[in-house]
Amino acid sequence: MSEAQYEPPKIWTWDKESGGRFAAINRPIAGATHDKELPVGEHPIQLYSLGTPNGVKVTVLLEELLALGHAGAEYDAWLINIGEGNQFSSGFVELNPNSKIPAMADRSGDTPLRLFESASMLVHLAEKFDAFLPKQGDKRAECFNWLFWQMGSAPYLGGGFGHFYAYAPVKIEYAIDRFAMEVKRQLDVLERHLADNQFMCGDEYTIADMAIWPWYGALAMGILYDSAEFLQVHEYTHVLRWANEISARPAVRRGRLVNRAWGAEMVPERHSAADVDTPQKGDPDSRL
Numbered sequence: 011m012s013e014a015q016y017e018p019p020k021i022w023t024w025d026k027e028s029g030g031r032f033a034a035i036n037r038p039i040a041g042a043t044h045d046k047e048l049p050v051g052e053h054p055i056q057l058y059s060l061g062t063p064n065g066v067k068v069t070v071l072l073e074e075l076l077a078l079g080h081a082g083a084e085y086d087a088w089l090i091n092i093g094e095g096n097q098f099s100s101g102f103v104e105l106n107p108n109s110k111i112p113a114m115a116d117r118s119g120d121t122p123l124r125l126f127e128s129a130s131m132l133v134h135l136a137e138k139f140d141a142f143l144p145k146q147g148d149k150r151a152e153c154f155n156w157l158f159w160q161m162g163s164a165p166y167l168g169g170g171f172g173h174f175y176a177y178a179p180v181k182i183e184y185a186i187d188r189f190a191m192e193v194k195r196q197l198d199v200l201e202r203h204l205a206d207n208q209f210m211c212g213d214e215y216t217i218a219d220m221a222i223w224p225w226y227g228a229l230a231m232g233i234l235y236d237s238a239e240f241l242q243v244h245e246y247t248h249v250l251r252w253a254n255e256i257s258a259r260p261a262v263r264r265g266r267l268v269n270r271a272w273g274a275e276m277v278p279e280r281h282s283a284a285d286v287d288t289p290q291k292g293d294p295d296s297r298l
């Protein structure tokens with residue numbers, strides 16, 4: 011495949027694997043590939059996820075809520091291995107027709123409530139427990155501004171920069187340039203904002219921080235795509251100050267372990283606090 015020679019045909023057809031890290035799970039159609047129900051545990055909240063940045067947003071919020079004493083936030087976190095196509099089971103697709111982790115069922119009411127899209131889960135849980143979301147006014151609007159900024163921006167980081175820099179089978183200069191430029195611009199948006207604000211919404215730690223940290227905090231801390239030097243992330247000193255403060259929170263440390271099935275410490279499934287208190291030992295060199 012040479013980028014210089016490729017001439018798109020009149021009609022795109024799915025006649026070969028796209029190549030690269032996720033080739034085996036990429037397909038141009040939605041829906042289930044196999045029949046399999048999702049397991050259901052004993053807690054009000056059932057989470058079906060993986061410890062990627064999108065998954066971590068939700069486990070961090072659940073751990074923060076538990077740390078505040080909200081027993082109703084007790085949860086079972088089941089592992090969905092996206093590399094093996096677990097997101098295409100009939101049970102998962104019933105919860106999330108978009109076949110992406112995280113997906114959640116809130117079973118605390120008469121009928122289970124399905125939730126997909128991580129921001130939808132963050133808002134649902136923050137409203138349900140009246141925590142980590144300003145109640146009204148400017149601060150609430152600002153929290154939503156940054157929450158949805160993350161949802162709109164991170165695909166350029168993950169699907170754009172991360173994909174072409176770390177996962178694509180060929181290194182395409184045009185694509186890497188385009189997305190490195192955009193990701194550095196996004197980091198600078200955060201840098202300027204965090205120069206004057208302790209957290210994304212001023213002095214209050216909210217779901218906007220929980221959404222942004224696993225992507226841009228991790229990027230600034232050099233733990234995403236092995237790209238710290240390439241993007242010169244040390245230049246974003248305010249982002250780093252904010253990222254370090256958040257990563258030191260006990261609930262963030264706990265949330266990061268859940269649904270993680272790689273690395274030195276991991277909690278592939280979580281059914282009680284004890285699972286996170288005593289993480290399993292894994293291979294320190296293993297990666298997602």
Ligand SMILES: N[C@@H](CCC(=O)N[C@@H](CS)C(=O)NCC(=O)O)C(=O)O
Nearest residue numbers: 035062064092109110111112127128
């Ligand atoms: N906007 C979605 C994005 C979810 C997403 O992209 N999840 C990825 C993992 S981080 C996934 O499940 N990929 C599996 C696939 O594409 O088949 C959210 O925030 O929940």
